[in-house]
Amino acid sequence: MVAxxxxxxxxxxxxxxxxLGNPLAExxxxxxxxxxxxxxxxxxxAVPGEDRLTxxxxxxxxxxxxxAPGESAELLILDPQGHVEHAASVVDDGETAWLIVDAVDAAGLLGWLRKMxxxxxxxPRDAGDELVVVGGTAAAVAGLDASAPAGVPLVWRDPWPGVAAGGWGYATVDPHPGGQRDWSETLVxxxxxxxxxxEAASGDRTLAGSLAVDALRIAAWRPRIGDVDERMLPHEVxxxxxxxxxxxxxxxxxxTVAKVHNLGHPPRRLVALQLDGSDSVLPARGDVVRAGADAVxxxxxxxxxxxxxxIALAIIRRSTxxxxxxxxxxxxxPIAAAQEVVVPPEAGATASVPRLPRLGRRVAAP
Structure with missing residues (x-):
């Protein structure tokens, strides 16, 4: 057990x-x-097998x-109505597709994959005992002994907030607050x-905890499966x-994905909230957001x-x-909150909104 x-x-x-005592410094x-x-x-x-990618x-x-081996990607598993059920980061080494997932979602995703x-x-198998995940900037994780069972280092580089091939960015803010975020996850x-x-215990290495990771993720408007409710459409976040x-x-x-994007607008929209910090109180996931007397x-x-x-991320009615x-x-x-629009009310293919340049897939460094 890790000490x-x-x-x-x-x-x-x-x-x-x-x-480790000071999340802000971390x-x-x-x-x-x-x-x-x-x-x-x-x-x-882990998903080995000749048919894994198709x-x-x-x-x-x-x-x-x-x-291609060493490329990074991200996938969602949707229900028949287009709601997000599972999410995974993907890196393939030419023999196995390695899915990095939130632990709370792993059993459900693995069970569904095995049935399909x-x-x-x-x-597909649970590889949580074989490999563990360490995150940081690309340079910070480059010095780690990344696992490479097929000769390709298993390093996933987060494409956010670039618009990947075939994707579509809804946020109109330029520059995007996640534009300077440098994030990779390596399997060791x-x-x-x-x-x-x-090494950290002896003072020879600096670590950061999950609170620091999540704060940087929220500031970059980056969604994750832990944010998802049963109605979440990918367009909304x-x-x-x-x-x-x-x-x-x-x-x-x-x-549903095509219909909402091409013919309509997502029913809800993601906003970033700047919270009144006078009392140093943070809301919890699921706390109600109101506009006047209306829960939105x-x-x-x-x-x-x-x-x-x-700061916070919240999902609110499109009409707000x-x-x-x-x-x-x-x-x-109650905590007063100023909203910053992430997904505009008019989001969709018919809206004339600026988008960040498209990014090709990033290939992991050898």
């Missing part, structure tokens, strides 16, 4: 390193490439049939993580940008950012005025 408790100030909950170090983060909240599913292509929102094998040459053997933790290919073949939920949405995630202070003053009903009382 995080040997690191001074470490706070560990259910095996996940939350922080954010700065992580952002600057001076720290890395063991991602105990992430785990790995199979994943047919099941998911992403075009993966021609994914039919007679194809694929054999458990003994490598043990060595990293031992700008996930079309990196996880949906609009010109690929048929998959479950595609009709809910909080998805919240954090205290080292530069921006208390973009200049409305919002209030979050937190457990300890």
């Amino acid at each position: 995080y408790e040997d690191i001074p100030g470490a706070v560990v909950v259910d095996g996940v390193l939350h922080h 954010q700065r170090a992580l952002n600057a490439g001076a720290a890395i983060a063991p991602l105990g909240e992430r785990t790995v599913i 199979w994943l292509d047919s099941l998911s929102s992403q075009a993966l049939a021609h994914l 094998r039919f007679r194809l040459r694929v054999d 053997a458990p003994e490598v993580l043990d060595r990293i933790v031992a 700008d996930w079309m940008r990196t996880a949906v290919h609009l010109a690929k073949g048929c998959y479950r939920g595609q009709e 949405g809910t909080v998805l995630a919240a954090a205290i950012h080292y530069e921006e202070g208390p 005025p973009v200049d409305a003053d919002l209030v979050v009903d937190a457990e300890d009382g």
Whole structure:
């Protein structure tokens, strides 16, 4: 078992390193490439087999049939009505597709994948005991001993907020707040993580906890599966940008994806909230967001950012005025919130909105 408790100030909950006493300083170090983060909240599913890429292509929102070894991609599994059920980061090594997933979603995704094998040459398995996930800037994780069972280092480079091939960006802010975010996740053997933790305990390495990781993610408007509710469409949180290919073949939920994008607008929209920080109180996921007396949405995630202070992501009704003053009903009382539009009310193919330049897939460094 990883001995995080040997690191001074470490706070560990259910095996996940939350922080080491100063989450704000950890954010700065992580952002600057001076720290890395063991991602105990992430785990790995391995999908070996000759049919793996065409199979994943047919099941998911992403075009993966021609994914080259070392390339990074992101996929969503949707229900028949187009709602997000599962999400995964993908890197293939020429023999196996490695899916990096949130631990809370792993069992459900793996169970569904195994039921969808039919007679194809694929054999998805839980690889959480074989490999663990460590995150940081590309330069910070480059020095780690990345696993490479087929000779290709298993490093996933987050394409966010670029618009991947076949994707569509809804956010109109230029520059996008995630534009300077440099984030990669590498898969290492458990003994490598043990060595990293031992180095941190002796003062020879700087680590950051999950609170720092999540704060930087929220500030970049980056969605994750933990934000999703049962009604979530990828359009609503700008996930079309990196996880949906609009010109690929048929998959479950595609009709809804195409219809909402081409003919309508998503019924809800993501907003970034700047929270009143006078009481240093953060809302919880699911707390109600109000415009006046009307409940218009809910909080998805919240954090205290080292530069921006208390911030949150929330999903609200599309019809909510973009200049409305919002209030979050937190457990300890109402919190005033100023909204910043992420997904505009008019989002869709028919809207004339500026988009970031399209990005090709990024190839992992050898």
